[in-house]
Amino acid sequence: MLTVSDLSLTYKNNEVLDGFNLELDQGDIFALLGDSGSGKSSALRFIAGLDNANQGRVELDGHQLSTNGKHQVAPELREVGMVFQDYALFPHMNVEKNIAFGIINQSKNEQKIKVKELLTLIGLEGIEKKYPHQLSGGEQQRVALARALAPSPKLLLLDEPFSSLDKNHRDQLVTQVRSILKKAQVTSILVTHDEAEANTLADKVGTIQNKQLTIK
Numbered sequence: 001m002l003t004v005s006d007l008s009l010t011y012k013n014n015e016v017l018d019g020f021n022l023e024l025d026q027g028d029i030f031a032l033l034g035d036s037g038s039g040k041s042s043a044l045r046f047i048a049g050l051d052n053a054n055q056g057r058v059e060l061d062g063h064q065l066s067t068n069g070k071h072q073v074a075p076e077l078r079e080v081g082m083v084f085q086d087y088a089l090f091p092h093m094n095v096e097k098n099i100a101f102g103i104i105n106q107s108k109n110e111q112k113i114k115v116k117e118l119l120t121l122i123g124l125e126g127i128e129k130k131y132p133h134q135l136s137g138g139e140q141q142r143v144a145l146a147r148a149l150a151p152s153p154k155l156l157l158l159d160e161p162f163s164s165l166d167k168n169h170r171d172q173l174v175t176q177v178r179s180i181l182k183k184a185q186v187t188s189i190l191v192t193h194d195e196a197e198a199n200t201l202a203d204k205v206g207t208i209q210n211k212q213l214t215i216k
Contacts, residue, residue: 001026001187002047002155007056008069009042017043018211020056024187024204029178031190031198034208040191044157047189048082049075061154081148081186083158087140089132095119095143096128102151118146122180137165138173145177149184156181156188162197174200 007020016039024030034040045051046066047058053069060080065073081102089098099118100111119125122142132140141161148156161177162170178201181188192198198205206215 001028001061003057003059004043004047005057005059007043007046007058008054009039009046009056010054011037011039011042015054015211017053017208017213020208020213022206022213022215024189026187027182027185028204029181029188029190029202031192031202031205032208032213033192033195033198033205036193038208039211040208041159044082044159044189044191047155048080048157049073049078079151079154081151081153081156083141083144083148083156083161085160085163087132087144087161089140089144089147091132094129094131095124095135098132098143099147099150101147114150115146118149121149121183122146123176136169138169141165141173142176142180145180149186153186156186158188158190160191160193162192162194170197171200177201 002024004020004022007017009017016037020043032040042051046053046056049065049071052071055069056066058066060078065078096115099115103111103114115128122145124139124142135143162173165173174197190201204215206213
């Protein structure tokens with residue numbers, strides 16, 4: 001499903017990745033570990049089409065997205081979803097409108113059906129009319145996940161999505177998110193500092209050391 005080949009990245013005149021290679025199959029959940037500044041989030045941004053690189057190639061479901069470190073396909077056309085550390089929910093929109101934000105090209109009825117399906121998937125049925133400030137941190141994160149899944153992406157990228165939660169809520173949510181991703185059968189990459197979190201959530205775990213990716 002996903003192939004990243006020979007990715008090299010320089011950040012603030014510091015080479016952080018040199019020859020990053022990754023292959024994932026359909027439905028794989030992959031966790032990426034590494035110290036701060038090791039290039040984890042930068043690799044995600046390159047895969048998403050948000051940043052260029054020195055060199056590298058990204059292929060998703062047989063389609064070339066980036067070659068020689070430059071983008072061929074715009075981020076909004078890549079069928080790649082992202083979940084951010086701060087959730088990035090729109091505070092002026094209720095849950096229904098937040099989740100439907102990426103599928104506004106669909107009919108209102110189709111949007112309602114999709115939102116209902118996703119709320120069932122994340123275990124938060126009946127909160128369509130609530131606003132983000134009325135939800136707990138864990139509920140907000142699951143809504144952010146539902147919003148990212150709404151357009152049916154081929155690849156989902158999660159950039160330290162649990163770091164702002166306390167340990168008890170984080171441990172519970174990690175297990176819930178793994179179940180959600182497996183039910184959705186979406187190929188996913190999680191960036192995290194937490195090895196236990198990575199081992200609980202992911203099928204495969206990789207660590208960036210000395211600018212290289214090593215996969216367990």
